[in-house]
Amino acid sequence: MKAKNQIKSTDKHIVNLAEIVGGARSILYLKEDLVAYDCDGFTIHKHLPKAVVFPKNTQEVAEVVQYCSENNLPFLARGAGTGLSGGAIPLNGEIIISMVRMKKLISVDLENRRAVVEPGFVNLMLTNSISDKGYYYAPDPSSQYCCTIGGNVAENAGGAHCLKYGVTTNHILGLEVVMPNGEIVEVGKDGIPDAPGYDLLGLITGSEGTLGIVTKITVRILKNPEGKQTVLAYFDRVEDGSQAVSDIISAGIVPAALEMMDKTAIEGVEAAAFPVGHPKDIEAVLLIEVDGIAAGIDEQINQILEVCRKRNVREVRAAKNEEERARWWANRKTGFGAMGAISPDYLVQDGVIPRSKLPEVLSKINQISEEFGLRIANIFHAGDGNLHPLVLFDARIPGESKKALEAGSQCLKVCADVGGTITGEHGVGIEKREEMRFVFSEEEIAAQTDIREVFNPYNFLNAGKLFPSPGRCVEIKKELKAQAKIG
Amino acid sequence: MIGAESMSALKKLLNEEQIFRDEAVFNPYGNSGEVTVYPETEEEISAVLKYANSNKLTINITGGGTKRGFGGLMEKSGILLSLERYKGIVEHTPGDMTVTVKAGTPFNDIQDYLAKYNQKISLDPFWPQMATIGGIIAANESGPKRLGYGSARDAVIGLRTVYPDGKVIRSGGKVVKNVAGYDMNKLFIGSMGTLGVVSEITLKLRPLPKCESLVLVSFPQGKMEKIKVLAVNILDSMIEPVTMELLNPALANKLAGINSYTLALTFEDVESSVRYQEEFIKNILPADADLRIHSKEESESFWSEFYQHIPNTAAKELPAETEASLKIGSVNMSILNVMKEAELLIDLLNVSIESHGGLGHGLSQVTIRGAAEDVADAAAKVRQIAESTGGYAIVKHMTFEMRKEISVWGENPSYFFLLQGIKTKIDPLKTLNPKRFVGGI
Ligand SMILES: Cc1cc2nc3c(=O)[nH]c(=O)nc-3n(C[C@H](O)[C@H](O)[C@H](O)COP(=O)(O)OP(=O)(O)OC[C@H]3O[C@@H](n4cnc5c(N)ncnc54)[C@H](O)[C@@H]3O)c2cc1C
Numbered sequence: 001m002k003a004k005n006q007i008k009s010t011d012k013h014i015v016n017l018a019e020i021v022g023g024a025r026s027i028l029y030l031k032e033d034l035v036a037y038d039c040d041g042f043t044i045h046k047h048l049p050k051a052v053v054f055p056k057n058t059q060e061v062a063e064v065v066q067y068c069s070e071n072n073l074p075f076l077a078r079g080a081g082t083g084l085s086g087g088a089i090p091l092n093g094e095i096i097i098s099m100v101r102m103k104k105l106i107s108v109d110l111e112n113r114r115a116v117v118e119p120g121f122v123n124l125m126l127t128n129s130i131s132d133k134g135y136y137y138a139p140d141p142s143s144q145y146c147c148t149i150g151g152n153v154a155e156n157a158g159g160a161h162c163l164k165y166g167v168t169t170n171h172i173l174g175l176e177v178v179m180p181n182g183e184i185v186e187v188g189k190d191g192i193p194d195a196p197g198y199d200l201l202g203l204i205t206g207s208e209g210t211l212g213i214v215t216k217i218t219v220r221i222l223k224n225p226e227g228k229q230t231v232l233a234y235f236d237r238v239e240d241g242s243q244a245v246s247d248i249i250s251a252g253i254v255p256a257a258l259e260m261m262d263k264t265a266i267e268g269v270e271a272a273a274f275p276v277g278h279p280k281d282i283e284a285v286l287l288i289e290v291d292g293i294a295a296g297i298d299e300q301i302n303q304i305l306e307v308c309r310k311r312n313v314r315e316v317r318a319a320k321n322e323e324e325r326a327r328w329w330a331n332r333k334t335g336f337g338a339m340g341a342i343s344p345d346y347l348v349q350d351g352v353i354p355r356s357k358l359p360e361v362l363s364k365i366n367q368i369s370e371e372f373g374l375r376i377a378n379i380f381h382a383g384d385g386n387l388h389p390l391v392l393f394d395a396r397i398p399g400e401s402k403k404a405l406e407a408g409s410q411c412l413k414v415c416a417d418v419g420g421t422i423t424g425e426h427g428v429g430i431e432k433r434e435e436m437r438f439v440f441s442e443e444e445i446a447a448q449t450d451i452r453e454v455f456n457p458y459n460f461l462n463a464g465k466l467f468p469s470p471g472r473c474v475e476i477k478k479e480l481k482a483q484a485k486i487g
Numbered sequence: 488m489i490g491a492e493s494m495s496a497l498k499k500l501l502n503e504e505q506i507f508r509d510e511a512v513f514n515p516y517g518n519s520g521e522v523t524v525y526p527e528t529e530e531e532i533s534a535v536l537k538y539a540n541s542n543k544l545t546i547n548i549t550g551g552g553t554k555r556g557f558g559g560l561m562e563k564s565g566i567l568l569s570l571e572r573y574k575g576i577v578e579h580t581p582g583d584m585t586v587t588v589k590a591g592t593p594f595n596d597i598q599d600y601l602a603k604y605n606q607k608i609s610l611d612p613f614w615p616q617m618a619t620i621g622g623i624i625a626a627n628e629s630g631p632k633r634l635g636y637g638s639a640r641d642a643v644i645g646l647r648t649v650y651p652d653g654k655v656i657r658s659g660g661k662v663v664k665n666v667a668g669y670d671m672n673k674l675f676i677g678s679m680g681t682l683g684v685v686s687e688i689t690l691k692l693r694p695l696p697k698c699e700s701l702v703l704v705s706f707p708q709g710k711m712e713k714i715k716v717l718a719v720n721i722l723d724s725m726i727e728p729v730t731m732e733l734l735n736p737a738l739a740n741k742l743a744g745i746n747s748y749t750l751a752l753t754f755e756d757v758e759s760s761v762r763y764q765e766e767f768i769k770n771i772l773p774a775d776a777d778l779r780i781h782s783k784e785e786s787e788s789f790w791s792e793f794y795q796h797i798p799n800t801a802a803k804e805l806p807a808e809t810e811a812s813l814k815i816g817s818v819n820m821s822i823l824n825v826m827k828e829a830e831l832l833i834d835l836l837n838v839s840i841e842s843h844g845g846l847g848h849g850l851s852q853v854t855i856r857g858a859a860e861d862v863a864d865a866a867a868k869v870r871q872i873a874e875s876t877g878g879y880a881i882v883k884h885m886t887f888e889m890r891k892e893i894s895v896w897g898e899n900p901s902y903f904f905l906l907q908g909i910k911t912k913i914d915p916l917k918t919l920n921p922k923r924f925v926g927g928i
Contacts, residue, residue: 111719112819113847134723156666167664169673170641185902189877192816193638193849194627194677196881196896197906197925202640202673206666226725246582252605252694293727296760352662356582384663385583424664432667439660439667447656447913448669454908466668 042086049090058215066182076462079151085429119150138165156206158425163383174218191218211455227294233316241284242358258383265377272338343392351415352424386424516555517887520567537653548680550619555800556884560922590621609636627677634847635729645689680920696755701786705749738841817878
């Protein structure tokens with residue numbers, strides 16, 4: 001037993017870090033073990049970490065962080081590694097601090113509608129733990145069965161049901177954070193709102209792990225809605241589908257979710273694990289969910305059916321039962337992975353546009369697809385204008401990864417140009433550093449890095465993410481493209 | 488000091504009628520300025536800031552002037568920058584349900600405009616006819632409907648902020664979902680104007696409810712335990728009130744003529760849902776509680792009265808009695824303790840108290856009126872009460888003299904160094920709203 005927990009490395013940092021986290025079982029440092037950590041859900045860019053440590057509690061995280069900062073070792077936090085923008089990729093050979101062993105549900109307080117979790121706690125587990133009492137945790141990224149709430153906080157993750165209930169930041173009441181120098185800070189004590197002072201809670205949420213390492217999270221939990229109904233609508237023209245989206249919202253309905261998939265996306269989901277029989281020749285499918293007081297649902301569903309009919313819907317109907325509803329959602333929620341059924345590789349993009357610009361933007365994305373000779377499927381949270389163009393490509397064909405990256409970037413340019421933004425939920429990470437310039441001026445980017453300097457003055461924590469590095473940006477772009485070729 | 492040189496410099500930046508020298512010796516609420524300026528464009532705001540910042544002048548910022556009694560240990564700055572004339576709707580796309588407005592726009596002006604499109608900003612601040620959207624955002628004002636719709640941090644999607652050196656920094660954008668870079672909007676919401684002058688605000692909107700009703704449940708015997716049981720039952724049920732605000736007897740009496748603790752539940756939804764929820768409350772009503780159901784019009788007028796019950800420093804006349812108001816944050820159910828304990832101060836210190844608290848969101852407010860000394864004592868006691876429940880209390884309203892004697896924001900938090908670090912990065916010369924915020928920031 002004891003021998004197994006012994007370190008075989010002579011690197012003093014590895015030895016010292018192992019000591020902090022309790023021996024060899026809590027650290028990886030051999031190359032063959034590290035390759036699993038050379039990227040996250042953004043697989044185009046790779047780099048090996050120096051080591052991966054698995055702390056069990058806040059104190060160990062703080063000690064690891066303090067050790068790293070005193071020894072000038074770059075470091076970063078990692079949850080489940082499902083991030084799609086490369087936030088957890090150890091660009092600088094970081095020490096990865098994996099949060100997966102800090103996965104306890106610390107407490108649930110139904111009376112005050114909140115729960116306290118460790119950062120490695122998996123999103124869906126929270127809802128599963130409280131659903132018997134009629135409660136749930138609202139943010140529902142499609143990756144919720146495996147992503148961590150710590151990762152959700154870092155990325156300010158969204159999901160299909162964020163249209164009505166808001167994204168992660170709207171549900172975070174308190175955080176315990178290890179600062180980049182090892183100091184432990186608690187913001188939003190006991191989940192009490194509006195703590196006097198600048199809103200650090202809001203600032204840290206969505207900071208992509210560059211301001212501190214989150215070690216404890218107080219979240220708001222909600223009571224399950226009394227009633228729920230989902231409508232499926234098929235359109236022969238994307239414009240009609242988009243118009244129906246606007247009409248539903250303009251009718252004063254606040255759907256819990258309003259999702260759309262285009263023809264290519266439908267081809268993907270129908271070829272994958274959860275087909276539901278969507279017609280292959282349809283241009284757009286809408287999935288519209290209304291929830292709330294049961295007595296009020298029928299009225300809203302009827303209104304939605306009517307709106308769709310006015311917009312030349314081919315077929316529209318409400319789910320017959322919970323089983324059908326669940327099938328429709330499984331089909332939608334596994335949409336990204338489903339692209340694997342029709343393409344060897346795909347790149348997920350994440351632009352946001354004002355809802356009213358939907359038809360215009362979709363036709364521009366079509367043009368990009370034609371220009372680059374790559375198919376682009378569209379899956380999106382239509383209700384809040386969050387598009388996920390999925391660029392389909394084959395990495396084995398030389399130059400195609402690079403083309404895919406460029407096509408993705410062009411899609412984001414289109415979003416930015418119509419008054420939208422470059423990411424709605426997946427974050428900037430490595431992937432969209434340069435695209436930050438589509439939406440922010442040099443001065444505005446500097447205003448943000450100023451804030452990073454307050455929290456993370458020496459930039460040992462997750463360096464090289466989120467912001468284009470001034471001067472070096474051209475080089476990085478070259479490097480990225482070179483890597484893309486290899487990847 | 489604003490000397491002749493500064494005056495002539497300001498006159499180069501603005502027109503004569505945009506500059507006003509305040510001869511009043513003393514403003515009872517402080518936060519004033521030797522010279523008041525009324526910029527009409529963002530360029531003018533920027534020019535004034537840039538001038539002040541590079542000439543070591545300080546600036547206080549004001550909108551409708553309703554919150555002059557909220558924080559601040561400076562009776563006067565060199566310049567009082569009023570956003571009163573920087574107002575209007577910049578952009579409204581009904582289909583996107585977003586609106587962009589200039590900071591000096593009174594809140595109700597925006598709501599009235601949006602109502603024509605059956606839309607609204609889902610905030611319910613105090614004194615909405617006078618308070619400007621900029622001031623509401625800077626002070627992070629919220630009301631009882633926060634339970635249903637959230638607060639400023641949930642509604643604001645984009646800002647334009649003029650930094651002390653005059654540069655304009657955009658944060659967020661015009662779309663409802665956005666994670667590009669840090670969520671800088673959050674930094675300025677509730678920053679009390681200590682980081683920059685928020686000049687333009689983009690908010691996401693909600694549809695106006697199709698039906699609304701107000702259900703008042705009063706407890707003549709005043710038993711907190713009973714109120715708690717009902718509140719917990721409601722929170723644990725499927726119904727979705729947008730307010731669940733407990734009013735103390737004095738406030739319930741003022742607003743509804745009921746002299747006992749009263750729970751104000753508002754329902755906003757389609758009609759069938761509202762009626763269903765009213766029935767639900769009827770069915771779980773405790774034996775010794777009274778119930779009144781009010782129509783949409785009555786609900787609106789009840790709440791509009793409510794929003795006028797706290798002190799307003801923009802009122803023309805000074806109040807006859809000394810007033811103070813505190814905002815308290817605690818876990819939801821601790822509100823009952825806070826309100827109950829505060830009630831005891833009425834006899835103990837010979838003051839009058841109006842208090843209310845949101846049993847679903849954890850914020851309460853206690854307004855005290857009486858003789859100056861008693862009010863000060865009562866305010867200090869209210870803070871003790873709040874802190875004993877594990878919460879905090881901040882002073883939302885007091886005269887300048889009284890503020891000097893109490894710590895408006897309470898003890899500095901353990902992470903004060905971060906707050907200070909942020910302030911120093913953005914406003915190193917402490918040009919904007921000096922000493923208005925936590926720890927003298
Ligand atoms: C199939 C699929 C579907 C997806 N669907 C969605 C979706 O619908 N909506 C959505 O928003 N996202 C979605 N994502 C993206 C991803 O799941 C989310 O970004 C998620 O929040 C990442 O969580 P994670 O635990 O995997 O974090 P990781 O990928 O491990 O880390 C992400 C970032 O967070 C930082 N981080 C992690 N833990 C901490 C911590 N404790 N403290 C500080 N920083 C930390 C890391 O350094 C990194 O920068 C999807 C991903 C996949 C693969």
